[in-house]
Amino acid sequence: MFAESPLNVRNKRIENLFRILFLMMTILLIIPVVVILATLIAKGGSIISIDFLFTDPTNGMTAGGIFPALLGTVWIVAVALLASVPLGVAAAIYLNEYAGDNWFTRIIQLAIINLAGVPSIVHALFGVGAFVIFFGFGTSILAAGLTLAIMTLPVVIVSTRESLRAVPQAFREACWNMGATRWQTIRRVVLPNAVSGILTGVILEVSRTAGETAPIMFTGAAFFLPFLPQSVFDQTMALSLHLFVVATQVPGVPENLPFGVALVLIAMVLLMNSISIAFRMYLRGKKKW
Amino acid sequence: MVDMSINLAAADMMMASLAQGPVKLGVTDLNISYGGIPALRDVNLTVKEHEIFSIIGPANAGKTSFLKALNRMDTFNTNMKVAGEILFNGLNVRNLKNIYALRSRIGVVFPLPVGLPLTIYENVALSPRLRGINKTSDLDVIVERCLTRAALWDEVKDRLDSLGSLLSGGQQQRLTIARALSQEPDLLMLDEFSIAVDPVTTMRIENVLKELKQDMTIILVTNLVQQARRLADRTAFFLEGECVEVGKTEDLFTGAVKDQRTRDYVEGKFG
Numbered sequence: 001m002f003a004e005s006p007l008n009v010r011n012k013r014i015e016n017l018f019r020i021l022f023l024m025m026t027i028l029l030i031i032p033v034v035v036i037l038a039t040l041i042a043k044g045g046s047i048i049s050i051d052f053l054f055t056d057p058t059n060g061m062t063a064g065g066i067f068p069a070l071l072g073t074v075w076i077v078a079v080a081l082l083a084s085v086p087l088g089v090a091a092a093i094y095l096n097e098y099a100g101d102n103w104f105t106r107i108i109q110l111a112i113i114n115l116a117g118v119p120s121i122v123h124a125l126f127g128v129g130a131f132v133i134f135f136g137f138g139t140s141i142l143a144a145g146l147t148l149a150i151m152t153l154p155v156v157i158v159s160t161r162e163s164l165r166a167v168p169q170a171f172r173e174a175c176w177n178m179g180a181t182r183w184q185t186i187r188r189v190v191l192p193n194a195v196s197g198i199l200t201g202v203i204l205e206v207s208r209t210a211g212e213t214a215p216i217m218f219t220g221a222a223f224f225l226p227f228l229p230q231s232v233f234d235q236t237m238a239l240s241l242h243l244f245v246v247a248t249q250v251p252g253v254p255e256n257l258p259f260g261v262a263l264v265l266i267a268m269v270l271l272m273n274s275i276s277i278a279f280r281m282y283l284r285g286k287k288k289w
Numbered sequence: 290m291v292d293m294s295i296n297l298a299a300a301d302m303m304m305a306s307l308a309q310g311p312v313k314l315g316v317t318d319l320n321i322s323y324g325g326i327p328a329l330r331d332v333n334l335t336v337k338e339h340e341i342f343s344i345i346g347p348a349n350a351g352k353t354s355f356l357k358a359l360n361r362m363d364t365f366n367t368n369m370k371v372a373g374e375i376l377f378n379g380l381n382v383r384n385l386k387n388i389y390a391l392r393s394r395i396g397v398v399f400p401l402p403v404g405l406p407l408t409i410y411e412n413v414a415l416s417p418r419l420r421g422i423n424k425t426s427d428l429d430v431i432v433e434r435c436l437t438r439a440a441l442w443d444e445v446k447d448r449l450d451s452l453g454s455l456l457s458g459g460q461q462q463r464l465t466i467a468r469a470l471s472q473e474p475d476l477l478m479l480d481e482f483s484i485a486v487d488p489v490t491t492m493r494i495e496n497v498l499k500e501l502k503q504d505m506t507i508i509l510v511t512n513l514v515q516q517a518r519r520l521a522d523r524t525a526f527f528l529e530g531e532c533v534e535v536g537k538t539e540d541l542f543t544g545a546v547k548d549q550r551t552r553d554y555v556e557g558k559f560g
Binding site: 100101170171173174175176177178179180181184188189192193 | 360362365367389390391392393394395397401403405406407415416418419465468472
């Protein structure tokens with residue numbers, strides 16, 4: 001009764017073929033990640049030390065540490081976040097909670113999608129025109145941070161909207177039916193339940209921002225600075241640009257230095273990502289509906 | 290001559306209503322449509338204070354749309370168009386500027402319970418908080434009173450800090466009722482509240498409603514003809530977007546109906 005017909009055999013063979021095919025593709029996907037990490041650790045791991053992280057570069061950047069670049073990246077990311085998060089979250093709340101479906105909101109949506117598609121080098125040039133020259137911030141942390149903020153805004157808006165959308169509409173209507181205004185509803189019911197998703201998006205955002213090079217190299221990141229930035233109006237070094245410089249622009253750099261810089265940059269991003277994942281898992285554990 | 294007769298009819302209606310208490314809700318020529326497709330046509334009826342007024346009828350009769358119009362829920366859904374006059378406490382809700390005040394006077398309970406993702410305590414304390422009551426001692430009193438009235442207090446008094454959305458379906462529905470009561474409403478609207486509730490809980494809620502009648506007007510939309518019979522003072526029968534008949538509940542069930550369709554529905558011949 002359950003004997004295999006030729007058709008069964010054929011289906012089973014095809015089934016196995018596809019399963020293996022998809023498995024191969026998945027493994028193929030992991031290879032670059034593993035190779036990159038392994039290479040960085042093998043070639044750059046030897047230089048990593050507390051001293052490397054917390055001292056200045058010396059001998060025309062062919063020796064010493066990366067502290068100014070590390071600190072500069074933190075500064076720029078902080079400015080970018082301070083600018084993009086309030087703006088992006090507020091815009092997302094407006095679009096998701098207040099705006100109706102009309103031509104105005106549709107134009108805004110289109111603008112956001114297009115903003116997300118603008119190449120980073122174009123953002124860089126916009127940053128030079130708008131922040132460095134027009135607003136007169138000069139090449140500074142502020143100008144670089146704001147340029148990055150504009151670049152990351154669409155992602156903040158989209159991820160925040162996704163989190164807001166995940167809150168069931170029935171909760172809002174139940175609140176409105178009690179006579180609550182939109183803002184009361186947002187504050188008491190929607191935001192407390194969306195905040196985990198919003199924060200996760202923001203943390204992921206940080207990791208993206210940290211690695212960007214093009215938008216900051218004309219707006220605030222310096223080739224080499226012998227001192228640390230004192231305010232947001234100073235220029236600064238940054239990890240991503242520093243990597244580019246020591247890898248291609250400076251002669252006589254020992255091989256493990258650029259690999260070490262890359263390792264620190266990637267470790268920073270991975271650290272952020274794992275915090276984000278841990279955070280999401282923690283909050284999903286206390287999911288409220 | 291024509292004017293005269295209309296006035297006489299109006300006077301008649303007024304006399305009739307005075308005889309049974311003041312009018313809470315007067316609905317005149319109410320029409321509701323969604324995207325041009327009518328859901329409710331030319332409904333005229335009145336609901337009196339301190340009565341349980343039930344609306345029965347099969348699915349797609351426009352019962353829920355009727356409730357939504359009273360609460361101005363058409364503002365949630367741009368697709369919904371409402372025309373006609375709805376007088377609530379003598380004021381036309383269509384022209385009200387302050388719909389937040391209107392909604393805070395009307396408690397609504399929907400078929401599926403909505404336990405807000407807050408603690409049990411906060412579910413009930415939310416509405417008082419929205420009204421500006423923030424003192425813990427005041428809130429404690431309100432929460433206990435509302436949960437008790439909704440026949441839920443004994444089951445949850447030891448875990449007021451756990452999430453409302455984790456309660457069972459029947460408990461969540463009583464929590465929803467407690468939340469509606471925390472608004473101290475003039476009018477309580479229940480839309481097929483017993484759909485997700487077991488029979489025992491349904492009976493408990495029904496007993497609660499009979500007591501609540503002293504303090505508020507209740508509109509009860511129900512699929513269960515017998516539920517209307519048990520609870521309602523007067524009943525309206527809706528069918529396919531039309532209010533077929535309004536009358537004393539006992540009349541509808543003792544055969545004193547004006548319309549054959551009402552008789553058929555009540556006797557279970559369709560729907």
